[in-house]
Amino acid sequence: MERSFSAHEALMVGSGMRVVAVSEIDGELDEGTLEYAARHLADRHPILRGAFTGEPGFPRLTVPDPGARATAGSRSEPATPYLHRVADLSGELDAPTRWDTGPLFRIALVREGGAAGANTATGRNAANYVVMTMPRACVDGMSYLALLREFWSTYTEACAGRKSPAVPVQPILPPPxxxxxxxxxxxxxxxxxxxxxxxxxxxxxxxxxxxxxxxxxxxxxxxxxxxxxxxxxxxxxxxxxxxxxxxxxxxxxxxxxxxxxxxxxxxxxxxxxxxxxxxxxxxxxxxxxxxxxxxxxxxxxxxxxxxxxxxxxxxxxxxxxxxxxxxxxxxxxxxxxxxxxxxxxxxxxxxxxxxxxxxxxVPRPPLPGHNRFVSLRLLPLxxxxxxxxxxxxxxxxxxxxxxxxxxxxxxxxxxxxxxxxxxxxxxxxx
The missing domain is CATH 3.30.559.30 (Nonribosomal peptide synthetase, condensation domain)
Known part of the structure; x- marks a missing residue:
C-alpha cells in the first residue's frame, strides 16, 4: 500500500522534521519486554513499519501489508532492531534515521549513570530514558501521546505476564x-x-x-x-x-x-x-x-x-x-x-x-509497581x-x-x- 504525501506532509518530509518523545523512568526496565512492546506497537500500527519512497521531490508513503508482517523470532524479521541501546541522551536527539528504508519509528533505551539502581556518586537512581523518534509527517501530538500510552500499557501488561494479540488499527494507510x-x-x-x-x-x-x-x-x-x-x-x-x-x-x-x-x-x-x-x-x-x-x-x-x-x-x-x-x-x-x-x-x-x-x-502512563514515570518531553526537531x-x-x-x-x-x-x-x-x- 502506498500514497503520495500531501503538501503539508511533503514539506515536513523535505525539511527532515521529526518529533522525539523522551520518557524518564525511575527503576529498572526489562529490555526484552521493551523490545516486545515496540514490536507489538508496530503490529498494531503497520504504518510504523513503513518507509518513505519515491523520487526526490515526490515522496510517497509506503506501508507493508499487515498480513505479511514479520513475527518475533521468524527468519523474515527485519535486521534493524526495534530497540536500540545507547548511552547518551543528547546524542539520541541527533541519531541518524533512515526513513527511506524504514521502520518509521525508532525506540532507544538510554541509561545515564550506569546500570539501573542506586548511583553511589549522586545518591539517586541512575536515569533511564526511553526515547521514541518519528517523522513529523506521519504523526501529531495527539496520536503520539496515544502511541506512548499504548506502548507503556503493553509493557506493563507484559511484565505481569499478560500478552494479547495485536489487532491492526484501521485504516492501515489513512488519507492525508x-x-x-x-x-x-x-x-x-x-x-x-x-x-x-x-x-x-x-x-x-x-x-x-x-x-x-x-x-x-x-x-x-x-x-x-x-x-x-x-x-x-x-x-x-x-x-x-x-x-x-x-x-x-x-x-x-x-x-x-x-x-x-x-x-x-x-x-x-x-x-x-x-x-x-x-x-x-x-x-x-x-x-x-x-x-x-x-x-x-x-x-x-x-x-x-x-x-x-x-x-x-x-x-x-x-x-x-x-x-x-x-x-x-x-x-x-x-x-x-x-x-x-x-x-x-x-x-x-x-x-x-x-x-x-x-x-x-497528560496522565502518567501505567507502569509496573517498581517503576515511576518521572517526566515527559515531546520535542519537534x-x-x-x-x-x-x-x-x-x-x-x-x-x-x-x-x-x-x-x-x-x-x-x-x-x-x-x-x-x-x-x-x-x-x-x-x-
Whole structure:
C-alpha cells in the first residue's frame, strides 16, 4: 500500500522534521519486554513499519501489508532492531534515521549513570530514558501521546505476564488530512484567504529572532539539536492558572502572552511596537466530522497563525488578551482548516515568529509497581529558522520546553528567552 504525501506532509518530509518523545523512568526496565512492546506497537500500527519512497521531490508513503508482517523470532524479521541501546541522551536527539528504508519509528533505551539502581556518586537512581523518534509527517501530538500510552500499557501488561494479540488499527494507510478538508472550501474562498494573508505580511511583516548560528541565510554547519526546559511545580502552576482565570483568560492564552513577552527583548527594533506571529498548533481531529480517533497515526494538526502587537515593555496580560480574542475569531472562522487546505499556496509566505504546541494535561502512563514515570518531553526537531515551544502538564506541574536547531540558534540565545519567560512567570505568581 502506498500514497503520495500531501503538501503539508511533503514539506515536513523535505525539511527532515521529526518529533522525539523522551520518557524518564525511575527503576529498572526489562529490555526484552521493551523490545516486545515496540514490536507489538508496530503490529498494531503497520504504518510504523513503513518507509518513505519515491523520487526526490515526490515522496510517497509506503506501508507493508499487515498480513505479511514479520513475527518475533521468524527468519523474515527485519535486521534493524526495534530497540536500540545507547548511552547518551543528547546524542539520541541527533541519531541518524533512515526513513527511506524504514521502520518509521525508532525506540532507544538510554541509561545515564550506569546500570539501573542506586548511583553511589549522586545518591539517586541512575536515569533511564526511553526515547521514541518519528517523522513529523506521519504523526501529531495527539496520536503520539496515544502511541506512548499504548506502548507503556503493553509493557506493563507484559511484565505481569499478560500478552494479547495485536489487532491492526484501521485504516492501515489513512488519507492525508488535506484530502479530508479540501472539499469544505471553494477555490475562491481559499484564494481570498491566501491573498488576505499575503496582504497582512506585506503591511506588517512579523518580527523574527536573529539566527546567530547561520551562515548568511543558510543553516550553519552544526547539525545538532538541543532543548531547554522551564519547569513549574503544581503550586506555581495553580497560581498561574488562577491569575489567568481572574482576567477571563485561559492558561494557554496567558502562556502565549508570556512567551511573546519573553521574546520581545530579542526582536528588532528595540523600541516601539513590533508584530509577533504566534503559530498555535490546532488539533483538528475533533473539529472534523466524523472526528479522527487519537489512535489513528497520522498528521492531523494545523498551525493557526495569530498576530500580536507587542511593545518594548509589554504587559503579558494585555498580549494574552489579544491572543485570546484573535485565536477565538480564527478558530470560529475555520482558519486552522484553511491553513491545511491552502497549504501549497502558503509555503512561501512569511514564517511565524514562533510556534507553540500545547499538549494539555497528560496522565502518567501505567507502569509496573517498581517503576515511576518521572517526566515527559515531546520535542519537534527541524533545522528550520523558527523556534518551537511545547507546553506539557504531567499531573499538576507545567513544563515549558524550548527545542531548537543549533544550525540557526545558539544555546545562550534560547537560554536567555527561557530565563526571561521564567522571570515573567515569577512576577505573575509571586
Amino acid at each position: 488530512l488535506d484530502d479530508i478538508i479540501l472539499d469544505k472550501y471553494s477555490q475562491a474562498d481559499l484564494q481570498a484567504y491566501v491573498e488576505g494573508r499575503a496582504k497582512e505580511d506585506a503591511l506588517n511583516p512579523p518580527a523574527h529572532l536573529p539566527t546567530p548560528a547561520a551562515v548568511g541565510t543558510s543553516p550553519g554547519p552544526t547539525a545538532e539539536f538541543d532543548s531547554i526546559r522551564v519547569g513549574l511545580d503544581a503550586s506555581e502552576t495553580n497560581r498561574l492558572a488562577d491569575a489567568a482565570r481572574a482576567r477571563s483568560l485561559s492558561l494557554n492564552s496567558l502562556m502565549c502572552g508570556i512567551l511573546a513577552t519573553a521574546m520581545r527583548p530579542a526582536l528588532e527594533p528595540a523600541a516601539g511596537t513590533v508584530t509577533v506571529t504566534c503559530a498555535l498548533a490546532a488539533d483538528l481531529r475533533r473539529r472534523l466530522t466524523p472526528p479522527i480517533p487519537d489512535d489513528r497515526v497520522q498528521s492531523a494538526a494545523s498551525g493557526c497563525p495569530i498576530r500580536l502587537d507587542v511593545d518594548a515593555d509589554p504587559d503579558p496580560f494585555q498580549v494574552a488578551a489579544q491572543m485570546s480574542e484573535r485565536l477565538r475569531d480564527n478558530l470560529q472562522a475555520g482558519n486552522a482548516e484553511r491553513e491545511i487546505a491552502a497549504f501549497s499556496r502558503l509555503v512561501d509566505h512569511c514564517p511565524p515568529t514562533f510556534v507553540v504546541t500545547n499538549l494539555g494535561r 527541524a533545522h528550520m529558522p523558527v523556534p518551537f515551544v511545547v507546553l506539557t502538564r504531567l499531573e499538576g506541574g507545567l513544563d515549558i520546553d524550548f527545542p531548537f536547531s543549533r544550525a540557526w540558534y545558539d544555546e545562550r540565545q534560547i537560554d536567555e528567552i527561557a530565563a526571561e519567560a521564567r522571570r515573567v512567570i515569577a512576577g505573575i505568581t509571586a
